[in-house]
Amino acid sequence: MLDIQELEINMGPQHPATHGVLRIILKLDGEKIVGARPVIGYLHRGTEKIFESQTYSGNVPHTDRLDYTAAATSNHAYCGAVEKLLGIEVPRRARVVRVILDELQRIASHLIWLGTHALDIGAMTPFFYNFREREYILDLFEEFCGARLTLHCMKVGGVYDDLPPGWIEKLQRFIEVFDKAVWDYEDLLTGNRIWKQRTIGVGVISPEEAIDWGLTGPPLRGSGVKWDVRRALPYEIYPELEFDIPVGRNGDTYDRYLVRMEEMRQSSRILKQCIQKLEPGDVVAKGVRVLRPKPAEVYFSVEAPKGELGYHILSDGTDKPHRVKVRPPCFVNLQVLPALVKGHLVADVVAVIGTLDIVLGEIDR
C-alpha cells in the first residue's frame, strides 16, 4: 500500500504574492488545495494598545499606519468617531474636502489592488499604468498635506489646512486623465480571455455566505449585496451626492474585479460633484482645543476602499481613550480565504488573495 501524504507548503510570510507578511499554510493534494490556514500577526505593532496611551488627537497618525494604502479613510473613521463622541459639528467645507480626500484615496487604493492583483495573475503591464496614475494622486496628497502615504491629513473637527491654491485645477486635470486611463486598464483585462478564465468562477461566495462571514466592501458587493456604508449609514455630504453602488452577480473574482473598476469611475464622478459643492468657509470646527470627552461609548464607521472600517471608542473622562477597538475590513474579509480556495489550485490562491484586497497593517494592527 502506498502511503499518500498531503503536501504541506508554507506560502509566506516571505512570498512575492502574499501582499506583505501574510503566511498561509496550504495543504495540497497534487496542486489541489485541501486546506488553507492563514497565519497572521507578523506585522502586529500593538496599535490598539498605543491608542490608550495617547491623547485623542495624538492618535491620528497611528491610524495612517493601519491601512497604509488608504490612510485618508483611516483618519476619517477615527476622527469621525471622536467627533461623534464629543458632538463636534464639522464645518461644511471640511466635510467636502474630506470626501474629496476619501474618494482620491479610494481610487489610489483600488489602483494598488488592480496592479498587484493583475501582477499575481501574470499580467505585468497594468501594474505600471496603475502606478503612473496613482502617482498623480500621491502628488496631490503631497501638495495638500506634505505626505504621500501616511497622510495624517485630517484632525478632530475637520482637516488641518485649507486646500492650497491651484489644487482644485490639478484635481480636475487628474480626473480628466483618469477617466480615460480606466478604460485603458479595462482594455487590457476585462475582455481578455485568459483573464476571464483565471477569474470567472474562482473564489465564489454566495450573498448569504458573504453576509454570514461579515464581509464588507467589494467582496460583499461582488456577491450582489447592495450595502455600502456611504449609503447605508451616511456620513459627511454623501447623502447629497449622486453615485451608484455597483454590485456583481456571481460573487466570483471577476465580479469583484468589475465592481472595483466601476467604483473607481463612481469615485471620479463623486469628485466632480464635490468640486462643484466646494464653497469658501472654515475647515476646522471652532473651539476644539483639549479633547476630554465624558465617559461614553461610540462606534463610527466609514466605507474604506476595502470595506467597512469602524472605530469603537470607549472614553473614561480623561484626555486619553480608555479603549479603542478597530473593526478593520481586511481582517474580517481575510477569514473567508480558506473557504474560498478549498478545492481550487495553487494558482487560484494568489487570485483569491488579490481579490480580497488585504493589507496586513490593518489585519495585525
Place this chain on the structure above:
Amino acid sequence: MSPELLSWMSPELLNWVVIPAVKTAVILAIVLTIVAYATLLERKVLAYIQARVGPNRAGPKAILQPLADGFKLMSKEDLVPDGAMRFLHLLAPILIMVPALAIFAFIPMGDTTTLFGLLEEPVPIFVADLNVAVLFVIGFAGLGLYGVVLGGWASNSKYSLLGALRSAAQIVSYEVPQALALIGVLVLAGSMSLVRIVEAQREMGVWFAFPGFLAFFIYFVCGVAETNRNPFDLPECESELVNGYFTEYSGVKFALFYMAEYANILVVSCLSTILFLGGWLPPFPSLAVWQHLPSLPLFWFLAKVFVFIFFYIWVRATFPRYRFDQLMGLMWKWMLPLALANLILLALVKLWLLK
C-alpha cells in the same frame, strides 16, 4: 589575407576539421551574444511598453548591462540547499543549457558565404545540414525538460518540485500539437533537412506561413509554452511558485537557467523563421526585384528572428498567465484537433495546389 594562407592544410583537414570548428566557435559566439543582448532587449522593450525607462546606467544606452549582469551572477555565492542532491543540482543547469545550444548546429542562418572573398569556395553558413534535422531539433528540445525536472527534484524544495511537476505536465501537452504542426511543414517541403525546407520555400516562391498559417500559429503558441514564457510561464511563475524549478539556484547556475531561457527563445524564433518565414530568403522570394539586389541572407534571417523575439516580449507584456490545467485543456482540446485538421489541410494543399 589571401587564400594561400590556408593552403598548407590538406583539403580534408580544412573541410572536416578546421572549417567546422571555426564555424562552431563563430556560431556559438553569435548565439551567446544574441542571448545576452536579448535580455537587454527584453528589459528595454518591456520598459517602453510599460511606460518606464528600463536599464540605462551601464554604459551608453545600457549597452554593457548584459556584461554587468553576467559579472554580478558570476561573483555570487553558489548556494546549494540542505538535503539537495548535489550532483543532480549541478547537472540540471548544464542539461538545460547544452541542448539549447546544440540545436544551433543544425540551424542554417544563410546558404553559403565566401567571407567577402576570403575563401576560394563558398562555405555554407551552418555547421551541419542533417537530413533528419527536424527530428534532432524536436529531440534536443525535449531533452531540456530533464534539466527542469531534475533541477526541481534535486533542489529539495516544495516550490521547485511543484514547478518541475508543472513543467512535466506542460511538455506532454504542447509537444504533440507542436510536432503535428511541424509534420505539416514536412509535408509541404518533402524533406526533414532545414536547408531543404528553406530551399523548398524558394522553389515554391511562397513562405510556408501562408499555406501553413494554422501550423505557424500552433507552432508559435507551443513554442511559447516550450520556452516557459508568459502566458505559459507556469513552471516558474513568480507570484505562485516564487521562481518555480530554479528557486533554489544562485550564481552561475542561475545564470545558466536564465540564459537557457533566452537561448530557447532564440531556438524557437530561428526555427519559426526557417520553417515558416523562409529562413534567409527575402519576402516573396519569387519577385523579380530580388534579382537586382544583393541577397543579404544573414540580414533577412536575423531581422525575422528579431521580429519573433520582439513578439515574445510583446506577448509577455500583454497577457495574464494561464493556470496549468487550463494550459493542458487548451493544448489537448484546441491545439491538438487544430493541428490534426491542419495536417489534413496541408496534405490536400500539397496534393492539389503545389504540385
